[in-house]
Amino acid sequence: MLLKLILHDGKLLLQKRLLQYPANLHRKQQHHLLTGSWNRAAEQTSFRKWHSFLYNPNSCLLDLVKPCISCCERHISSSSKKGDDAVFRQAECELMSRLDWQFIAKRLQHDGKAKTPKDEGVYLFKREPIYEKMENTIIYEEDLYREYGLTQKDVENLPREKMRSGWSLNQTEDIKYGYRKHLVHSAALQKWGSEEAIKLRRLIIKIEMDKKEEFENEQKNYDIFSFGFKDRQGRVISIALVVNFTVCMMKMVVYAVSMSPSMLAEFLHSMLDTANQGMIYWGLYVSKKAPDKHHPYGYASFQNITSLCSGFSFFVFGFLLSSIMNFYFFFGAETTLSLSHLGVMYITFLMEGASLYFATRELKRKAKERNMKLFPYIRRGFDPNVVVVFMEDMAAVTGVLIASAGMTLSHLYAQPFWDTAASGCVAGLMGIVAAYLIKSNIPSLVGKSIPEEERKDMADFLQRDRIVKYVSDVKAVEIGHEVRFKAEVAFDGKELAQLLFESKEGMDILKGFQNVKKEPEAIEYMKKFADELQNIQGREVDRIERQMRAEFEAKYHIRLRHVDLEPL
Numbered sequence: 001m002l003l004k005l006i007l008h009d010g011k012l013l014l015q016k017r018l019l020q021y022p023a024n025l026h027r028k029q030q031h032h033l034l035t036g037s038w039n040r041a042a043e044q045t046s047f048r049k050w051h052s053f054l055y056n057p058n059s060c061l062l063d064l065v066k067p068c069i070s071c072c073e074r075h076i077s078s079s080s081k082k083g084d085d086a087v088f089r090q091a092e093c094e095l096m097s098r099l100d101w102q103f104i105a106k107r108l109q110h111d112g113k114a115k116t117p118k119d120e121g122v123y124l125f126k127r128e129p130i131y132e133k134m135e136n137t138i139i140y141e142e143d144l145y146r147e148y149g150l151t152q153k154d155v156e157n158l159p160r161e162k163m164r165s166g167w168s169l170n171q172t173e174d175i176k177y178g179y180r181k182h183l184v185h186s187a188a189l190q191k192w193g194s195e196e197a198i199k200l201r202r203l204i205i206k207i208e209m210d211k212k213e214e215f216e217n218e219q220k221n222y223d224i225f226s227f228g229f230k231d232r233q234g235r236v237i238s239i240a241l242v243v244n245f246t247v248c249m250m251k252m253v254v255y256a257v258s259m260s261p262s263m264l265a266e267f268l269h270s271m272l273d274t275a276n277q278g279m280i281y282w283g284l285y286v287s288k289k290a291p292d293k294h295h296p297y298g299y300a301s302f303q304n305i306t307s308l309c310s311g312f313s314f315f316v317f318g319f320l321l322s323s324i325m326n327f328y329f330f331f332g333a334e335t336t337l338s339l340s341h342l343g344v345m346y347i348t349f350l351m352e353g354a355s356l357y358f359a360t361r362e363l364k365r366k367a368k369e370r371n372m373k374l375f376p377y378i379r380r381g382f383d384p385n386v387v388v389v390f391m392e393d394m395a396a397v398t399g400v401l402i403a404s405a406g407m408t409l410s411h412l413y414a415q416p417f418w419d420t421a422a423s424g425c426v427a428g429l430m431g432i433v434a435a436y437l438i439k440s441n442i443p444s445l446v447g448k449s450i451p452e453e454e455r456k457d458m459a460d461f462l463q464r465d466r467i468v469k470y471v472s473d474v475k476a477v478e479i480g481h482e483v484r485f486k487a488e489v490a491f492d493g494k495e496l497a498q499l500l501f502e503s504k505e506g507m508d509i510l511k512g513f514q515n516v517k518k519e520p521e522a523i524e525y526m527k528k529f530a531d532e533l534q535n536i537q538g539r540e541v542d543r544i545e546r547q548m549r550a551e552f553e554a555k556y557h558i559r560l561r562h563v564d565l566e567p568l
Helices: 084-101 142-150 181-192 195-220 234-260 262-285 302-330 340-367 374-380 384-413 416-445 450-463 495-501 504-513 517-556
Strands: 002-008 011-017 026-031 044-050 060-064 100-103 122-126 138-140 163-164 174-180 469-481 484-492 559-567
Touching: 011 174, 026 495, 122 450, 138 142, 138 163, 138 181, 142 181, 142 195, 174 181, 234 262, 234 340, 234 384, 262 384, 262 416, 302 416, 340 374, 340 384, 374 559, 384 416, 450 469, 450 484, 450 517, 484 495, 484 517, 495 504, 495 517, 504 517, 517 559
Parallel strands: 002 060, 484 559
Antiparallel strands: 002 011, 026 044, 060 122, 100 122, 138 174, 163 174, 469 484
């Protein structure tokens, strides 16, 4: 509803016009000639398209546009830079008293720019009513201290109500007890004396609870040094980190003696592997942290970030730097080659191969859990940290073979070309690994869906349930090692009612139906029926979520940590 106010001789007059409220509202400004009749209007002057700044499309807008022509010089005008403050105060006070509308602004802005003086005016709108009595709100027992600083003894005389909890750690229905919030609020006022005291107490408790929660989260998390021994993935990365650091030192010594370009490429390769696996180790440690108030879904995606950074470092410092040094050696840098250096390469090959073995064994174990083969599991990117170690070790073993071949051919034919060519091949190998790591981790960061077969299987599982009519808008996205599932579900009200009447609460409701004779009794009966029906629906939704977790964790070895079923 658009209300148009016109000021005339210091009096506030009101004219109502019913308008639709689309997303983009075209406001029609009209100049009215007020000579005693509401039906006489001047010619239309302009149309302006403007966007509403209201949050609720059902809200009403009150627009004080322009006074009548006869008194425009004495009162606020949409074409005047100066406004009569008394008129503004009068309009505001009368609106507050008549309609309980709220004063918003004296200037309407559009597209971030202030309007010209001719568009100035008083713009008000009425917000949706806010219910502050809290009669229908329940507060759980465990929240009494956090919200009001009350103990169980302070509310022992208040009526306690049994409530169903939406989530429990043991995945079973968790029954909690609560109190009506307005009664608890009254008890808090009686104990603390005022609203200000309650707010101060709540702030103190919040600081105390935050410190306690932070301490508990620290106790749940591993120490960063012991993490590499207690976590299975951490052990794989720790082995790779130690191996690559040792190999890096050995290659550095060989390069310092031989000045071989292929050995330089291998040294850069191992140095990058060491730095990347240290970063991967840190990323895995952070991703295993318990969820907190700042990250309620946990830190699982952090491992994809470190894997992506590993790919970029491989490309910049591995491929590009090795290519630049390869050109330097190609155009005449002196090298000293010896077959004795191949002994170091042989030791390097064995150490890199051992690290590759541990990474491959871990990936095969996880692929077997999901009933997948090794390379399809790697392509899906279920475990980015171990995949990075696997790819880097695979590239390291291949790079050692290429560098050894280049050094051998250069020594046999006394031609440094082969060594330089081997260096270029190692640089290209690092570029390929970098491209793969970047490509495989970006989808996980932007929200990668699970395979279509698994998603369809979940939707069919929902559709087969007795209380479900149909399922739509099914989404399942990987968040680290977990899956977040969301679907819009139309529940069958008849089946829910049947389940209700099969329960103990339903039998009590049926007995109460016999006593319904008048309208007040019928209303109370319907209220109780609706309340119990809502509890049955929530209970059945929890049952479906528990069954989905058990079904698909056993079938696909995916952890459904977050299941959101939105009723249609």
